[in-house]
Amino acid sequence: MTEDGSGREALVPKAVVSRLSLYLRELQHLHRKDQKTISSSKLGRALGFSAAQVRKDFAYFGQFGYPGIGYRCEELIDKIKRILGTDKTWPVVLVGCGNMGQALLGYRGFAKQGFDVVAVVDVDENVLGKAFEGLVVEHIDRLPDIVKQHSLQVAILAVPANAAAAAAEQILNSGITGILNFAPVTLSVPKSVSLVEVDLAMELEQLAFSVFQNKTQ
Amino acid sequence: MTEDGSGREALVPKAVVSRLSLYLRELQHLHRKDQKTISSSKLGRALGFSAAQVRKDFAYFGQFGYPGIGYRCEELIDKIKRILGTDKTWPVVLVGCGNMGQALLGYRGFAKQGFDVVAVVDVDENVLGKAFEGLVVEHIDRLPDIVKQHSLQVAILAVPANAAAAAAEQILNSGITGILNFAPVTLSVPKSVSLVEVDLAMELEQLAFSVFQNKTQ
Numbered sequence: 001m002t003e004d005g006s007g008r009e010a011l012v013p014k015a016v017v018s019r020l021s022l023y024l025r026e027l028q029h030l031h032r033k034d035q036k037t038i039s040s041s042k043l044g045r046a047l048g049f050s051a052a053q054v055r056k057d058f059a060y061f062g063q064f065g066y067p068g069i070g071y072r073c074e075e076l077i078d079k080i081k082r083i084l085g086t087d088k089t090w091p092v093v094l095v096g097c098g099n100m101g102q103a104l105l106g107y108r109g110f111a112k113q114g115f116d117v118v119a120v121v122d123v124d125e126n127v128l129g130k131a132f133e134g135l136v137v138e139h140i141d142r143l144p145d146i147v148k149q150h151s152l153q154v155a156i157l158a159v160p161a162n163a164a165a166a167a168a169e170q171i172l173n174s175g176i177t178g179i180l181n182f183a184p185v186t187l188s189v190p191k192s193v194s195l196v197e198v199d200l201a202m203e204l205e206q207l208a209f210s211v212f213q214n215k216t217q
Numbered sequence: 218m219t220e221d222g223s224g225r226e227a228l229v230p231k232a233v234v235s236r237l238s239l240y241l242r243e244l245q246h247l248h249r250k251d252q253k254t255i256s257s258s259k260l261g262r263a264l265g266f267s268a269a270q271v272r273k274d275f276a277y278f279g280q281f282g283y284p285g286i287g288y289r290c291e292e293l294i295d296k297i298k299r300i301l302g303t304d305k306t307w308p309v310v311l312v313g314c315g316n317m318g319q320a321l322l323g324y325r326g327f328a329k330q331g332f333d334v335v336a337v338v339d340v341d342e343n344v345l346g347k348a349f350e351g352l353v354v355e356h357i358d359r360l361p362d363i364v365k366q367h368s369l370q371v372a373i374l375a376v377p378a379n380a381a382a383a384a385a386e387q388i389l390n391s392g393i394t395g396i397l398n399f400a401p402v403t404l405s406v407p408k409s410v411s412l413v414e415v416d417l418a419m420e421l422e423q424l425a426f427s428v429f430q431n432k433t434q
Contacts, residue, residue: 013265015239017426021419022232048230053270084422085429100320106377113421153428160323178428180420194427198420202238203397203413204330205301209234210411211370211395212302 016057017084022047023054024080031073039070086114091150093176095167096159097122097137100182104158105133115154119146123163140167143174154178161185233274234301239264240271241297248290256287308335308367310393312384313376314344314354317399321375322350332371336363340380357384360391371395378402 026046030038041051058064061083065071081087092110094101094117104110105117121140122128128137138146146152155176159167164183171179178194181187189195243263247255258268275281278300282288298304309327311318311334321327322334338357339345345354355363363369372393376384381400388396395411398404406412 012430014423015265017423018419020426021422024422025419048232083426085425086422090425090428098320099316099323103315103317103320106316110421114425115421154424178424180424194424194430196420196424196427202235202242203415204327204332205238205241205303206231206234207371207395207397207411207413208302208307208331209237209300210413211307213229213411 012060016060019047019049019053019057020080020084023057024077024084027071027073027077027080031077035073037066037070037072040065043071089114089116090154091116091118091152092154092156092180093117093119093121093143093146093150093152094135094156094158095121095140095143095171096157096163096183097127097132098124098158098160101156101158102132104156104182105135115156117156118150118152121146122159140170143170147174147176152176154180156180156182157187158182229277233277236264236266236270236274237297237301240274241294241301244288244290244294244297248294252290254283254287254289257282260288303331306331306333307371308333308369309371309373309397310334310336310338310360310363310367310369311352311373311375312338312357312360312388313374313380313400314339314349315341315375315377318373318375319349321373321399322352332373334373335367335369338363339376357387360387364391364393369393371397373397373399374404375399 023043026043027038039051040054044051044054055065064076064079078087092115094105097105097120101120101122105120110117117135120132120135120137121143122137123140128139130137153176155171155178157164157167157171157179161183164185164187168179168187168189172189172193177192179187179189179196181195181197186197187195240260243260244255256268257271261268261271272282281293281296295304309332311322314322314337318337318339322337327334334352337349337352337354338360339354340357345356347354370393372388372395374381374384374388374396378400381398381402381404385396385404385406389406389410394409396404396406396413398412398414403414404412
């Protein structure tokens with residue numbers, strides 16, 4: 001483990017990485033309000049974790065706090081971004097240019113998080129050859145060439161459920177090592193491939209709880 | 218606090234509710250594999266939490282474990298669903314029928330989580346009066362009538378960023394008390410309104426970390 005996170009453990013639990021995102025969001029919020037420093041207990045309290053949990057999470061990556069001061073917000077934001085790998089730009093290919101794909105193409109958040117969609121592929125003749133957000137949709141069979149040409153590692157999968165397995169296979173055969181899956185199915189991929197599935201179900205549960213709770217108070 | 222969760226605390230931290238979703242997902246996974254019971258330490262380990270954290274989280278809602286047995290998976294699944302409010306069906310209105318809205322209309326996960334889209338509204342003449350997934354798009358000005366007619370509490374907001382604030386105002390004026398926001402902007406709503414914002418940025422960070430980590434190993 002080193003201070004800059006470059007020697008971080010390979011076996012960081014997923015839940016820790018997911019809490020890094022929560023810490024980052026809270027720190028960015030504090031930074032916008034011009035708060036310079038924060039203690040582990042206050043950072044934890046804002047998110048419902050203990051101070052010990054906060055310190056333990058960061059300990060996977062190094063020693064980020066200052067005795068008597070706590071964490072320096074701006075510095076910790078930079079360190080977390082470097083750990084997450086969102087401090088630089090990742091070129092990505094969008095697989096699927098239907099409604100979900102087009103919606104994602106227009107989503108500003110990708111660029112903000114350092115993901116730059118450089119190519120779009122599909123199999124549907126209705127979209128092939130057409131341009132969306134300045135990108136001409138190419139046939140999915142061109143994926144290996146596109147991956148080589150742009151040195152891509154990441155694909156965003158946004159096809160209907162029934163097309164997901166076949167599309168995922170083509171993605172894996174093209175040499176891609178990271179998939180962000182918006183298709184409402186669980187994919188199985190080799191261990192060497194990173195897979196993040198967007199779990200809208202979880203967001204819905206959080207909303208249901210919140211509405212239900214307000215109603216029954 | 219009571220055993221069935223009906224008297225649960227109003228001040229359950231958001232992070233606890235969010236962990237309930239994670240526990241639920243893991244329990245459903247175990248249940249599909251025919252596992253009958255699990256200990257708090259094993260449930261915690263699978264998600265990167267301590268046994269104490271697991272027990273503390275459930276303690277907000279009652280006493281769910283059995284001494285010497287642990288948790289009964291199927292029973293705990295039902296209890297968590299009842300706590301989250303996803304054990305019943307919520308009728309919802311979809312506000313915005315562009316690419317994102319249409320993609321969401323086709324998303325099977327909503328129904329699976331007990332959300333039933335019963336109406337769609339927009340302002341765009343290109344979609345008004347047209348039917349998507351069996352629902353005819355109505356003008357957003359009809360929202361108060363629609364909300365009354367179906368006794369709605371929840372709206373899904375899926376409009377472009379520049380239209381989000383105006384649409385949110387119309388939603389709030391219609392009597393809706395819960396919003397699932399897919400528009401890439403942060404909305405401010407009164408405290409009495411439940412707001413869940415779908416944070417694609419977080420998913421992207423998790424993916425970046427995972428790809429980056431594989432690469433640097």
